[in-house]
Structures are given as structure tokens and as C-alpha cells.
Amino acid sequence: MKIIHIAHHYWPVVGGLENVVRALAEGMARRGHEAHVITSQYGAGNRPREEVINGVYIHRVKSTRFGYPDLTYPLEVPGGILRNADIVHGHSQNSLFTVKMIEEAKRLGARTVVHFMAVDAFNDHPSRLIRLLAPRYGKRNVKKAIEASDVRLVKSFRDMEILRSKYSIKTEYIPDGIDEELLGKPNMAEEFRRKYDIQDPLIVYVGRLHKLKGIDILIKALAIATKEEPNLKAVIIGPGDQRPYRELANKLGISDKVLFTGFVDEDIKIGALDTSIALVLPSVSNYVEVFSLAITEAWARRKPVIASAVGEIPYRVKHMINGLLVPPRDSTALAEAIVTLAQDRELGRRLGAEGRKSVLTWDEIVSKLLSIYSCG
Structure with missing residues (x-):
């Protein structure tokens, strides 16, 4: 044809x-x-x-x-x-x-x-x-x-x-x-930890740095979550203007707990997911969440997802089945979800394994x- x-x-x-x-x-x-x-x-x-x-x-x-x-x-x-x-x-x-x-x-x-x-x-x-x-x-x-x-x-x-x-x-x-090789790649967490010299527990964001993606909500949630889990850090992966988010992290006193990588190759992205407690997607608008490939990639690596209930997300992410759903623009609820998975790794493993079943x-x-x- x-x-x-x-x-x-x-x-x-x-x-x-x-x-x-x-x-x-x-x-x-x-x-x-x-x-x-x-x-x-x-x-x-x-x-x-x-x-x-x-x-x-x-x-x-x-x-x-x-x-x-x-x-x-x-x-x-x-x-x-x-x-x-x-x-x-x-x-x-x-x-x-x-x-x-x-x-x-x-x-x-x-x-x-x-x-x-x-x-x-x-x-x-x-x-x-x-x-x-x-x-x-x-x-x-x-x-x-x-x-x-x-x-x-x-x-x-x-x-x-x-x-x-x-x-x-x-x-x-x-x-x-997703590419089929993503399902069979060996765990790349150690390579990621060595590259960025990080041993602390991580949450990961993958996507554009855009105001509709709610990255400011994620940073505010991290500031709340680290009061209970002080070793927790966030890795923010993707292209875009980092300045407003760096300024916010600095203002909240958590600049040392947020790593901005910019655009990275596939191996680094997969290494970050393998290292993480969960993928976090705090989007604030239906328009930007038609179908999140980052969710599929996280599930392919058997990782749970914490996401805002906007767009297609609540049709795919089922609360306490393959991930955790939170209301959009609610940094407190997002922080609570992050802390839940930081403190219950077995729950995260179950949610990630269930998500893997839907990957094509x-x-x-x-x-x-x-x-x-x-x-x-």
C-alpha cells in the first residue's frame, strides 16, 4: 500500500x-x-x-x-x-x-x-x-x-x-x-544513579516543561512530601524553560532536591524510571493529556503512576489498581500520594505490575x- x-x-x-x-x-x-x-x-x-x-x-x-x-x-x-x-x-x-x-x-x-x-x-x-x-x-x-x-x-x-x-x-x-525492546531491557537503575550520583529515593516526571503540565504543582508537592520523607528527590526530564521551576524550588528551599536533566536519550530516561518510586504527571488541562506515552513507558518498566485526573488519564489510570489519581492543581493531594508510595514499595510494585498488562x-x-x- x-x-x-x-x-x-x-x-x-x-x-x-x-x-x-x-x-x-x-x-x-x-x-x-x-x-x-x-x-x-x-x-x-x-x-x-x-x-x-x-x-x-x-x-x-x-x-x-x-x-x-x-x-x-x-x-x-x-x-x-x-x-x-x-x-x-x-x-x-x-x-x-x-x-x-x-x-x-x-x-x-x-x-x-x-x-x-x-x-x-x-x-x-x-x-x-x-x-x-x-x-x-x-x-x-x-x-x-x-x-x-x-x-x-x-x-x-x-x-x-x-x-x-x-x-x-x-x-x-x-x-x-512502545518499542518492544523496552520490555526486555535489563534494569538500568544503577547506571542512572552512577551518572547523576544519586542514591536517594526518586520520583520522576517525563515530558515538556510547559505550564499546562503542572510542574509547579509537582515542586510544591515535593516541598510538602519531604517534610515526611526528607530524603526524597525529584528528577524532571524533558525540554523547555527550566528557570521558573528552578526559581520556585529555590524559593521553597528544595533546590537541592530537584534535578533537571533537560532532553535525554532513551537509556537515561529508562534508567530514571527504573530508579524511581513512581512516574508523576501533574497536568492541569484536558488538552495536554490525549494519550500519555510516558505512562505506557512507566508501566512497561513495571512502575506505578501518580497522575492528575484530566484528559484521558482517568480512563487509563485506575486508582489503587494500576496507579494513584489526584485532583488537578492540588499539591497537597499529590504530596500525600507520593508519600504513600514512598512508604509502601510493595503497593508500588503491585500497581506497576498491573499497569504492565495493558502495554502494547x-x-x-x-x-x-x-x-x-x-x-x-
Whole structure:
């Protein structure tokens, strides 16, 4: 099959959705399919407009952007590529780029698939302006994506429920996966401890350093938790501006208990998870939690998860079954959950082992998608 994936960013941009599209495209190319990615030029630096990486044909088109990545709009459409496709798979209806390309693919006669993400998820955004304007934009894009798609997928049971109840649309659940080698890697905790000279118990955050991710809530919770567990430390892994969080840790007198690593390679990230008591995700908005790959990675390493009950998280993390759920923006409740697992390691082992049962590999996800593509 000739399969085209649509996303406004692709490698060398690194992020959750970018990594997903790359895993799917490369996985399909390895199976002998002709895999393409149509994306914008944003984030590509000096890389060529057309290139092949790991068997995937990449097409970067001229685009313009209105402030936010989702507001990227293509200024050209590679009609010849779209016209001859067997399947065109668009990722995220919140992206202007994706919706426009899917509309064009549909007009040219291609079979179209849209992966819906964070449907109607702007209502709890901290910004009043976004709460006012974004819901209208979101509903517009959902309707356009529904009209232009032959197959509708979700990676969130929250989105499935909303599309069924509010838009009368039936969808299929296809989550994200992980690399199979992650399941069989030896424990890498000692390597991580040696690298960073840490022997104390740890909690770990993995993700972007963004205000919607609640990292300030995590730091405040750590300040509370260390009153009961004074040796506890936090490792914060991911790209973004560290300054406001370093300043907060310093203000709370716990700067020596927070390690910021920035972006790290996979081995260091896995070493941090292996070392940890738990992965902690204190997000404050539905919009940023469509499907947390960090949760899947933690479960793959048999680690429990402590997370805010926002977005898809409460549909996946079941309190006292495979993790602990806390209310968003509640640093006291988060601190109590952290202390619970710091003091009861056996509970953490049970929760992590239960989470491991739900983990799927990218190979399994690619098989599911290829089966869907082949139907109809």
C-alpha cells in the first residue's frame, strides 16, 4: 500500500505526536509498504524539502503559522502524492494543516483516516482568552474532519465518548505503543544513579516543561512530601524553560532536591524510571493529556503512576489498581500520594505490575492500523 501520514511537524522536531507519526511510518515502511509523511517546513532547519529517512518519504511543504503549531496552514498541496495514495492518515483534527490536507485528499479520491485527539478539550484551559475562542475553533475542526474522513480513530476513551454522545460518530480505539525492546531491557537503575550520583529515593516526571503540565504543582508537592520523607528527590526530564521551576524550588528551599536533566536519550530516561518510586504527571488541562506515552513507558518498566485526573488519564489510570489519581492543581493531594508510595514499595510494585498488562508495542499497533486500512 501507498500510505501517507499527515502532521504539521515531523523529525527533526521531537515531541509526543512527532514520535508517534515517525514510529508508525517507519514501522509500515519496514513491512514493505510505501510510507510517506507530508509535513510543514517548520522545525526542519536546513534539511531538504524532500528526503528519505529510514525508508520513509518525507515531503515538507511551504506553510504559514498563526502563533501556535496547531495554527499551521499549508500554502501548497502535493496533489500528485495525495491522488495516488491508498490511504491518507491525518493526525489531530486540532491542526489546521492536517484538516486542510485531509480535505484535499478526500477531494482527490483518496481513502482518508483521521486520528481525533483532545476533542472539545479547551474548556478547562487556564487562559481565559483560549477558553473563550478555542472551543469554537475546536468544534469547527471536528466537524470538518468528520466530513472529510472515511475512518475515524481515537487514542482516548474520553474522545470516543464525546464523539459518540455529542457528534453521533462511531470511532475505533487505536492507542500509541512502545518499542518492544523496552520490555526486555535489563534494569538500568544503577547506571542512572552512577551518572547523576544519586542514591536517594526518586520520583520522576517525563515530558515538556510547559505550564499546562503542572510542574509547579509537582515542586510544591515535593516541598510538602519531604517534610515526611526528607530524603526524597525529584528528577524532571524533558525540554523547555527550566528557570521558573528552578526559581520556585529555590524559593521553597528544595533546590537541592530537584534535578533537571533537560532532553535525554532513551537509556537515561529508562534508567530514571527504573530508579524511581513512581512516574508523576501533574497536568492541569484536558488538552495536554490525549494519550500519555510516558505512562505506557512507566508501566512497561513495571512502575506505578501518580497522575492528575484530566484528559484521558482517568480512563487509563485506575486508582489503587494500576496507579494513584489526584485532583488537578492540588499539591497537597499529590504530596500525600507520593508519600504513600514512598512508604509502601510493595503497593508500588503491585500497581506497576498491573499497569504492565495493558502495554502494547508499536508492532502490534501497526498491525491493527494496517488491518483497518485494508478494510473497505
